[in-house]
Structure formats: structure tokens, C-alpha cells
Amino acid sequence: MFDLTEKIRFAVVGCGRMGTRRIRTIKENKNAELVCICDSIKDIGQALSNQLECEYLADYRKVVTRRDVDCIVVSLPNKFHCETTVSALANHKHVLCEKPLARTPQEATRMVEAATKSSAYLKVGSNLRYFLNVQKARELVDRGAIGNLLFTRGWIGHSGGKQTGTWFLDPDLAGGGTFLDNGSHILDLTRWFLGEVSECIGVVATAYWPIAPLEDIGLGIFRTLEGKLAFVQSSWFEWADYMYMELYGSEGYLRIDNRNPLCQLTLGDREGAKEVFDYSLLASQSYGLELEDFIQAIREGKQPVPSGYDGMRVVQMAFGVYESSKSSRSVGLFEQEGESSSGAMRGLR
Amino acid sequence: MFDLTEKIRFAVVGCGRMGTRRIRTIKENKNAELVCICDSIKDIGQALSNQLECEYLADYRKVVTRRDVDCIVVSLPNKFHCETTVSALANHKHVLCEKPLARTPQEATRMVEAATKSSAYLKVGSNLRYFLNVQKARELVDRGAIGNLLFTRGWIGHSGGKQTGTWFLDPDLAGGGTFLDNGSHILDLTRWFLGEVSECIGVVATAYWPIAPLEDIGLGIFRTLEGKLAFVQSSWFEWADYMYMELYGSEGYLRIDNRNPLCQLTLGDREGAKEVFDYSLLASQSYGLELEDFIQAIREGKQPVPSGYDGMRVVQMAFGVYESSKSSRSVGLFEQEGESSSGAMRGLR
């Protein structure tokens, strides 16, 4: 465990939109120190390192072996998550890897295996868990405010277009479209609230943007090991972005509403809405809370949550829907890796 | 065609909750006349007929043959929709039959065939089409306010419980649970807005109320002939009843919100919400508008909409989800009756 007076030393690999956001958050955290940054584009990396007064390295392999780095944030395009993370973990560096954890379930599995062998921890990015209304929902669910959870439905998305010309639209770099990209968040929240999933059916399609073979809409229906159902949807023509999710329990419901410009949580009982928690005017604190959570876990020698395993499950959930969309059948999500569902997803009728 | 000065003469068969609502609406319509009512429970029927100053008959077979009746409203439990409607149509009486049109696709088909052979029309109950915000949505879609429709998602339900002890929970009388009962409305709106459906996948389950084999939750994903996707869900633990539906188009979206106590329609463009039409404080006029629509169609000698065929398609959609839930496969919805989907519901990936 760490001496609590020492700062956790960070390196950030990948200085795009997410990377710079992580960098800013590290600089603002009094328990964290930014040691170096890494980006394959030298001009960007160099300029940024000057500004940040930290070291710049072009090659991530030089980062993962540094003695003065404890943690590595992997903010690269999805394609590079696996190699970088595995390498960092092999060098016993803690890793915070952006979501989705990987381009494929196979890559995700390799990363989780690397974490198992490492003395360091792997945490997957899951910013929505740290939204103030999501945190409040978690607290209310935990104290039984809506009884036993029965069902969730949620969607996420944005108006697309802004990815034009980015790696998000390159199938090799991204590994999937909106359902893997944005959907990951709702998939993660679904599993976090409802429990482990066992199978799914779903459909993905390219309905609006000319980005095939990537999908711009995806819909999945999931069943948990306990038989609970969930609906997850994601799209790149969700004009009223960003996120909306409802949790139904035996005694009431919760409505998480992050449709621009809202950040609210509504608590209802069996008669309807009763209380609204409004965070719309507060500055988002999610990145700060996420980093702090990582740092605390490291200091206490505990596995950070969501873990690499959680991230892997999310990738498997997304690929379950991809497979279901191709096969027109339900897909098992709790078998040996790669094995297809036999019992399938059967209704109770 | 009718002489526009003559009233349309109605008989109502079934004097339960829906029947009495139809009776009240007929009494309020200046173009309609209530000739007689029919209910198998004599005490109820007799008392009501005294109050309404109309005739009472215990046997529907005596109703369908009356010369002084033009239209018959079938407000019976689902089990009796088929026999009564077929008999009325055979006697060339126009029929307004409550939704769902029938307990099974087979019964629904018989009813549509009977309508084909009759000189009279068959209209299926579809009260939600007459909600003021739904009517406004239809108008806005028709004038292109949100461009080309791409996708819809909608749900409906209530908090259940109120059906305890009613025929709604008797599988033989009802034919299905919440997805057939409430779901019919969203299935109808989905097809009305998006166009003809070609296949579906879905799951139904009995998650909360002890009412198996009837489901208290159902989820379906539909694809139209044009490849558009839709999500439809229904439950009997939708505490924040009643209905919510969103339509996404290439240029914006519409949000139909009938969650108690609201009746609103939000129009958004690609940047977000722009205008809200609020009908929350207006008394519901949907039953009156529905009846008037029926009467006008009859007077003009036109097929009322939604027709028996539309009602049959809705039953097929619900049963498509039931079948998919059992088989864990997608189900074709545009083949010869009874034939299973071969090409299935394939994603675009």
C-alpha cells in the first residue's frame, strides 16, 4: 500500500479529447502527480508537455517501464487499448483504460488475463457511474428506496456527425459503432444495477449516417442470471442527447435524466413521481470523482471498480447484440468464451 | 351512404368499464342514437337500460339481427370478440371492436375475412390515436416537421393490480397479458407512424405479479419493410403510467408524453427541444373523437381507420413477440399466415 502522503504518479498515453480531459483532472487532484504524457503525434505531445511542465515521450513502451510512474491512463483509440494495457500491466503499472475496454471480447479477455497476472490493477473508464444523479440512484437503490429491482431501460447517444473524420468511424480502430462506443455506458450501468447478465437478443443497423459497416443505432434486450430484463439502446441520431435511464423496482422507480440541459433524478413510488433531485446547475464532477475513486482504491490496495472484468463483460454484451443481430437468435453471455448459447433466451410463456 | 340528417343507430354489446364508456360517448354524440344494449349479466344490463331509456337484450344474437341497428360496438372480453364481430358483420352491421381485435392471429384473421365478405365495415378500437398530443404528432410528421422517420421507441403500462379478479387475468378470456392488452396501443402507433412491419424479436416474462402464464412485461424490437427499427415495451408495473413514445426523424424528433398528469408533445430539431404542446389541462376527448371518426367514415361510405386489418396486424405483432420469446429467434411478420420466418431478422452488420 501507498504512503498516504505520497502522490500517485501518472502517465497519460494518448492526448486526444479524452486524454487531455484526463490530464486536466490529474492536474487538479492533489493526490496525483502527472509525470509524463505520450502521444504518437509529436507536435501535439511536445506542445502539451511544455505547457504542462511534464515529460513527453513518443513511444508508450518507454512509458510503461518507467520507475517513476505508478499508473497509466490509456486514452488511445480502441485498437491500441489491448496492447498498451497488457504491456503496462506486465510492468506492474495500474491502468485506467477508456471504455470500451477493447475492440473485441478476445482482446478484452487478454487484458483481464494480464491484470490477473499483474500485481497492479486494471480499471475501465465508466464516467457515467460518477454522474451525480447516477450516484444518487445507486444510493437510493442500495437503501431499498424502490424495493427489489425488476427491470431497467436506458438509452444514450448524441447527434453524431462530430465523429466525421475521426477514428471512431474507422472499423479497424474502433471495433464497433454507437452500440460499442456509447452503448458501453448503459450496458455497464445495466449490469451494475441489475446484476450479471446471461443472454441477449438485439439488432443493430446503419439507419442514417453513411458509415456502414459501423452501426449508428443498436438495440438490445438482456436477461440477467436472476431472470430480470433490461432494454439498452444507443444511437448516433439521438438528437436530444445525452442519456436517459429508468429503473423499476417492486416499490417504485427511478428516472435518471441527462437530456440536455438536465441532470436530474426522479424518485417515484407505486403512485408516481414523488421527489426530484436536480443537479442541472452543478458543474459536472464525474471525471474528478472517477480519478479519486481510482486513487483511493490503489492507496487501499483494493481492486478499483468497475474492474477490467466489468469492462470485458460490457464488450461481451455489445458483441452479444452484434452476434444476435447477425444470427437472428438470442446469444448466451455466460458460457465459456466463444461458445454459443444453447439454451438460448427463452421467455417465460 | 347515409342521409346526413339521420342518426347512426348503435347497439353496445358488453356493458363493463369500456362498454359503459362507449355508451356515454354515444349518448353525447348528436349524430348517434343508442338503440339497445346487451350484457350477459341481466341485473346490470336491465338497470343500465332503464337509466339510459333504451332496450336491453341478454343475447347478442338478437342484437345483430335487428333492423333498427346500424352499428355494433363490441366491448366484451377478448374471447368473445371474434364470434360476436363475425356474426354482426354477417348481418351487415358495422362493428367497432375493442382492442386487441382478438385473442389470437387466427381469430383476428377470421374477423378480417368476415369484414371482407360484409357490406359493413370493421373498425378496431385504438383510443391512443385520438389523444390530442398523438394527433398533433401525426400532423407534424405528415407535414415533414422531423424529416424522414428513422426509428421509434415507446412504452405503455400501468401499475397493474386493478385487474385482480377480472377476465384480464384469465388466459382463456384474455389471450395474452400486458403485451397484447396494453402493448396493442404502442404496436398500433408504431405501425401507423413507421409503416408496415416485417419481423420482430422480443421477450415476455412474468416478473412481478403472480399471473403466469400471462406476462406482466413484454419487450419487442420490430423492423419495418423499409428497414426502420422500433422498440415497443409494455408492463403492468409501469408505476409512472401511462404512455410515452418518441419518434426520431432525419431532422428532429417528437416526444409524446402521457405520463400522469401530463399530455404533452415536444418537438425537437437536431439541436434539442424547441416547442412543447401542452394538453395536460384539457379534458380527454379521445373517445368522442374516435366515435365521430367512425360515424363520419360510415356516412361517407369509407373504410374506417384503423381497420380490422390494422387490428389483425397488431395481434400478429404481439404474437410475433410471444413466439420469439419462446423460440429465441426472430419471427417474420409478413409471410403467409402461420408460416415461420426464414430469412429472419438480420442486422446490417
Add this chain to the structure above:
Amino acid sequence: MFDLTEKIRFAVVGCGRMGTRRIRTIKENKNAELVCICDSIKDIGQALSNQLECEYLADYRKVVTRRDVDCIVVSLPNKFHCETTVSALANHKHVLCEKPLARTPQEATRMVEAATKSSAYLKVGSNLRYFLNVQKARELVDRGAIGNLLFTRGWIGHSGGKQTGTWFLDPDLAGGGTFLDNGSHILDLTRWFLGEVSECIGVVATAYWPIAPLEDIGLGIFRTLEGKLAFVQSSWFEWADYMYMELYGSEGYLRIDNRNPLCQLTLGDREGAKEVFDYSLLASQSYGLELEDFIQAIREGKQPVPSGYDGMRVVQMAFGVYESSKSSRSVGLFEQEGESSSGAMRGLR
């Protein structure tokens, strides 16, 4: 004090809209018994008493002397509040008198004096204090949720018209227009939350309905003994009825919103809205809570709140604005009865 197993025995004098509401509430309260009702219109009173299975008396003087009556609800037009209440108190009957307590400050003073001499209590109707969101506001203010109160603003009203042909539009029977009638509620809440008032300025006018000399709009600015300011407004063309009031404190604010169909309370801190308590879907319980509060006070031998004195102050506040509107000067509200303000309402500049 009362034996807690005995019911409190009520008589209701005046069986109009409010009287019948009070009657219903008494019948629903298990600690109350309705002994008799009284109304000057025999047909109405007789029919109602048959239905209620209680006695009917045409003359209130026979009611106030009955041995089997503990409490009298005075639900008569304002003109008769004074005489009936004074007579009932003289006979040591507890009185719940509708608001406004009287037509004039002089009458109100007589009623309070009668209460002082009686062994029985006088409570004035103040239904809004029992609204669920108002009760919650009181609780939050009391626990310091918004710090020290600084200022309130509130308005009330409805769309008028419904009083056409009623005593509300007869100056002799009513004593005042909307500001005395509806305004009483906000005046009472203002004084309840902010504390005793010392002076006011204001204006009343007849702006829309042809009901002069009665006003259909009134606006008043009040100052409390502690120097706090309040704005109160009432109108009969408040189309978006019914009530809205905001409380500003040193640490935040409360927004009481009873605009149809809402019943909400918003709690904000110094950065904006934080929490909304939503009672919109709950049936109003205010009349039941008001009666129960009265009964509990009687049983415990305590002065019910709001008292006759509170009701008198509200009438004085309304007449302060009437006087200010005539004199174009501020009016003192904390002097000997009838004496005009000398020090007047001076700003701090």
C-alpha cells in the same frame, strides 16, 4: 379536555360549496360526529340532512344553543360570519369559521373579543396551510434549510367568472373582492412564514370583470416588524390558477407551485434548484388535515392555529391595502384599531 374515546360533535352552518366540503370531511373523520346541519334554504338543508342522516335546523340560533354540539363550522357568506361566530362562542361552542374571518376589521375584532371571553376556541379556515407542499415548506424553513427568511412573494387567483351570480360579487355580503377573498390565503401564509407585519402599501383595481366596486386584482407590499418585505397579489384573471409562492432566505429559497396540475415544492440553495418534492399525483388532503388539526387542538385544550386573531390580522392586512389604494399612502398595521399610520412605510434609503 375531552375523553379521547369520545367523538367531537359538529354542526355545520351553511351548506353551500364550502359547507358541503366541510360536511364530507367531518363524515370521513373517525374522531368527529356530525350532529346537525343548518341552512336558510330549507329544500337544500332538508334533502342534505336526509341523505346524511343528521338533523336539520333552519335557524342558526337553535344550533348554537344545543347541548349535543361541541363545535360549529361557520360556512356562510362573509356577512354572517361575525354574528354567527359571536353567538356560538357566547354559547361556548368551538368555532371553525371560513376565511376571510369577516367583512371588515371591525367585525373581525368583535369576533376575536368574543373568543377571548369564551371558554371555547376560534379557528379560522386556512386551507392552504395544509397543502402538502406548504407543510413541507414549513418543515424545511423550521429546520433552517434556507437560512434566515428575507423576503416572500406570492400570488393566488383563478379565472373568475365562476362567481357570477353568487354572493361573492355582492359587496354587502362579501365585503371585498379578490384580495380579501383569495388574497387572504397568501396574506396568511406571508405572516405565518415571515412574522408579524407592521405596514403596507398597495393598489386594487377592477381591470377585467365588470364587478366594481369590488376589485378583481390587488397588489400589496408588506413590511414586517423585523423589516422584512413581502409581495402579495391576487386576481380573478389568474388564468393559470391557482397559487404560487416563493420564500427567499439567506441560504436558499423555496418555491411553492400549485399551478394546475402541479403541487410541488422546489428547494434551492444559493446556486439554484436542488430538490423538488412532487405531490401532484396525490389526492388533496388539506381539508382532512385542517379538521384533524382542529380536533387535536380541542382535545388537548390548546388554541387551534391559525386562531381568530390570525384571521383578524389577515383582514386588517387586506384592508390596509384597500386603504392604501385609496389614500396613495402606506398604512400602518400595528397600531390601535382604526388609527392611521403616522410613521408610515419608509424605505431604507
Add this chain to the structure above:
Amino acid sequence: MFDLTEKIRFAVVGCGRMGTRRIRTIKENKNAELVCICDSIKDIGQALSNQLECEYLADYRKVVTRRDVDCIVVSLPNKFHCETTVSALANHKHVLCEKPLARTPQEATRMVEAATKSSAYLKVGSNLRYFLNVQKARELVDRGAIGNLLFTRGWIGHSGGKQTGTWFLDPDLAGGGTFLDNGSHILDLTRWFLGEVSECIGVVATAYWPIAPLEDIGLGIFRTLEGKLAFVQSSWFEWADYMYMELYGSEGYLRIDNRNPLCQLTLGDREGAKEVFDYSLLASQSYGLELEDFIQAIREGKQPVPSGYDGMRVVQMAFGVYESSKSSRSVGLFEQEGESSSGAMRGLR
């Protein structure tokens, strides 16, 4: 009149928060050219002029005489509005002077007189008129959507504190507190919508912030020449900033809601809310629209609106409330300058 191909040449005097905002708006307008800026603090002015690539002058007297300048924006503390504006107008430069037009009615009158003698125009800043929801309200009122206007109520404010250490809290520089500062906006809108005012009563106080003799809250009741009433309030502890205003007409009402994060307009009829126009997600365009309106008026040789006279009336309205707060009497607003109201503000009772 101007050659429409020529740009209007601007100088901005005063480079504080408002001045820099005006500068930015001028730079963005294709019909405007920024010639020079002026600020008494040389460091700020010099740095800014370098950045803007325009000339910098320390002394406004050198600005007003420049041949290459058509319009001068006066964004100085209130104390300097009069002298600068009068000087600019004397040199036949058009002037856009920030609100409030002046520290006192006397100064405002001098400015209006200067405009009368000048060949150039005087426009007073009135940013709220250019809010999208206010513009829509104006349009709806003009087309009779709510019938004849009867009454308005509105308030404005913010949470104060941010003025600490600024000229806003210096009585000599500012001339008044929140009611002159923020209140100006609502006073202007009130007069714009309701028509010319004739008298007022009101109170101002220093209730929360230690800023006496400046007020942090002000309340005024106004009567128009046509007898319509209005309520205007402003405070520096309006935690839920920023602005809220309602217009009541004979056929309905409008609700202008700019409480953070909203920018909405609700249109109601006599039954309640019917339509909401939502501009919350649009970037504010008010400064751009205000400048463009000024430029168009100049090009067309028309008096810009609101004019210097309008600005003067607003100052008189604010000072009417200041005077009423001191005298505890109503104050006439439509007499010879300086003469006190005799007939005063009498209610209709």
C-alpha cells in the same frame, strides 16, 4: 443615410465586462467595423487594442471628435454615461449607451436633450428585449394571442456577491442599487409591453448584503396611463437567477422564464398552459441582435428603439420607487420634471 455597402464605424468607450462584450459583438458583425477603443486604464486598453488590431485612446474626448467614427458605445460606469454621451452626441456621433441610461433622472434628461439637438441617434442598452423568448412574446402579443394586456409582473436579479469590489457598489458611480441596475430591464419591458406609466408606489431596502445606502431589493407597483397595473421587483439575493415575467391579457397569458438554465416562453389561454417555446439550448444571440438592430436603424435613418427617451423613462420609474420608498406615498411619473404627483396613485375602490 448610409451607403449600404459601407460598414458602420464603431468606437467603444469603456473596456470592462460589458465593453468587451460589445467589442466582441462588433467584431462578429459584418456590417460593423471597430475603429478604436478607449479605456482610462492604459494597460488594459493597450493590450486589448493590440489583440484587436485597432487603435487605443485613453481620453474619450479624442474619440468623440474622430472623423472616422460613426457610432460610440458607452460602456462606462453609470456616472460617466451622461458626460460621454452628451459629448458624443454634440459631435454628431450615434450613441449606444448601456443601461441604466444615467445615475439620475436629471442626467438622463440632459442626455435626451442632447440627442434632440444632435443629428445623431441615442439608443439605450436593453439586452432583454432581444432574448429569443422575449422577442417571441412581443410577436405573440402583437398578433393578439392573449387579447388585450391587463397586467404584468416580473422580477429579475442574481445572487449578488459578484459585484464586491466593483463600481456597482459605489453610490457615486452607480447612482442606485439593484432596482436601478437590474430593475431597469424589467421596468423597460413593462413599459414596452403595457404602455406609458403614470405613477408608482414601492419600497426598496437593504436586506441581506452590507451595502447600504444602496438597496439589494426593490419592489414597485406601477400604473399606466390606461390604468393597467404592473409589479416589478429586483434583488441581489435572487438565488434562482435570472429573470421571470408574466403578461396577463383578456384571453390568456405569457410566461417568460429565464431562470437558469431555461429560456422558455409559455403561452396559455384562459384554461391554462397550451404551448411552450423552448430556447434553452440555443446560444444567446441577444447582443448580436441588439447591435444589428442599432445598425439597421442608423442605415435607414430611423430612431433606434429603445431610444434615449425610453431609457430616461426607465430611470424615472426607478427613481419614482426610490422616492415612494422615502415618502411612503405614490409618485407621479408623467408630470413636468421634478414636480411631485398631486393626484397620486389612487385605487379604483
